[in-house]
Amino acid sequence: MTGQATPDREAPAREAPDHQAPVQIAHLRKILGGRAVLDDLSLTLRPGEIAALLGPNGAGKTTLIGCLLGLLSPDAGTVRLWGEDASALRAETRARIGFVPQTMTGFTWFRVGELMAYLAQYRARPDDIEDRTWQEWAGLDPNARIRTLSGGERQRLAIVLALRFRPDLIVLDEPVASLDPQARYDFMRLLPAYARRTGASVLISSHIISDLQEISDRFVMMRHGRIMLDMTAPEIASTVRRLSAPPVAAWGVEIIADQGVEGVWVRGWHPALDDAAAGAGHAMLPGDVERLFLALTR
Numbered sequence: 001m002t003g004q005a006t007p008d009r010e011a012p013a014r015e016a017p018d019h020q021a022p023v024q025i026a027h028l029r030k031i032l033g034g035r036a037v038l039d040d041l042s043l044t045l046r047p048g049e050i051a052a053l054l055g056p057n058g059a060g061k062t063t064l065i066g067c068l069l070g071l072l073s074p075d076a077g078t079v080r081l082w083g084e085d086a087s088a089l090r091a092e093t094r095a096r097i098g099f100v101p102q103t104m105t106g107f108t109w110f111r112v113g114e115l116m117a118y119l120a121q122y123r124a125r126p127d128d129i130e131d132r133t134w135q136e137w138a139g140l141d142p143n144a145r146i147r148t149l150s151g152g153e154r155q156r157l158a159i160v161l162a163l164r165f166r167p168d169l170i171v172l173d174e175p176v177a178s179l180d181p182q183a184r185y186d187f188m189r190l191l192p193a194y195a196r197r198t199g200a201s202v203l204i205s206s207h208i209i210s211d212l213q214e215i216s217d218r219f220v221m222m223r224h225g226r227i228m229l230d231m232t233a234p235e236i237a238s239t240v241r242r243l244s245a246p247p248v249a250a251w252g253v254e255i256i257a258d259q260g261v262e263g264v265w266v267r268g269w270h271p272a273l274d275d276a277a278a279g280a281g282h283a284m285l286p287g288d289v290e291r292l293f294l295a296l297t298r
């Protein structure tokens with residue numbers, strides 16, 4: 001025996017850095033204005049995964065994204081990108097991230113083409129295919145002054161600026177709210193195609209759940225700074241049910257939202273329970289992302 005103290009037995013376990021995971025957040029806490037805006041939040045994103053970040057206004061989505069990008073420092077917990085601390089990323093790692101903010105401010109005196117050239121000085125060369133694809137989609141006049149662009153046109157520009165460098169991780173904070181229906185429709189097809197083509201991971205927050213339903217592998221639902229639910233689309237479809245009455249204890253399912261007369265949401269469902277539920281006179285509806293979100297965040 002060396003007589004050395006046992007290292008930190010009482011301290012909460014620190015997750016080992018995962019160098020394959022584009023995002024690895026563990027027990028994140030962020031205090032703003034004297035209250036915990038994010039609380040004990042853990043989330044890991046795998047390569048190639050498209051994760052939808054859902055939450056009502058004020059849930060903490062933008063704050064989470066701020067911590068992810070190293071713009072806000074955690075009050076507790078860790079935020080890592082490919083195993084590196086988000087607040088101290090190497091320049092090469094930072095260059096692997098594309099960020100589309102909720103609103104694009106600044107750079108208003110530039111022309112579109114000038115801003116693209118200016119920002120390209122600080123990054124590797126834009127990827128030819130991505131540059132062409134996204135510029136075609138955006139359809140912006142390179143000579144237009146940014147201050148003269150409409151809100152939707154600025155949003156298109158923000159998307160081009162993030163994606164033309166072929167990032168391995170794309171973080172989008174409510175990117176489509178100001179896009180017209182055609183641009184939004186096309187974007188929602190181009191984005192998953194991009195992820196498939198490049199193997200990039202995507203974290204996208206939006207209030208338009210129907211859009212996200214079509215493209216997302218995973219749904220992360222937040223409320224009051226916490227993650228209420230983090231499941232894949234097939235998991236929701238197969239293991240979440242809305243029952244017309246509370247479940248029988250012996251079924252071993254977990255109640256995740258009780259909407260009274262509108263029903264009780266449970267998870268942990270499996271096909272063997274179908275007969276039992278029918279026998280007990282329970283009407284059952286399969287899990288649906290939008291209704292589940294509404295039930296969890298009411």
Ligand SMILES: Nc1ncnc2c1ncn2[C@@H]1O[C@H](COP(=O)(O)OP(=O)(O)OP(=O)(O)O)[C@@H](O)[C@H]1O
Nearest residue numbers: 032033034037055056057058059060061062063064
């Ligand atoms: N600098 C700040 N000081 C105090 N409170 C803040 C600050 N920034 C954000 N908050 C609060 O933190 C909470 C989460 O804000 P956040 O912008 O992360 O929410 P959100 O989920 O992105 O909302 P939305 O859908 O409306 O964009 C809100 O209640 C907000 O008022």
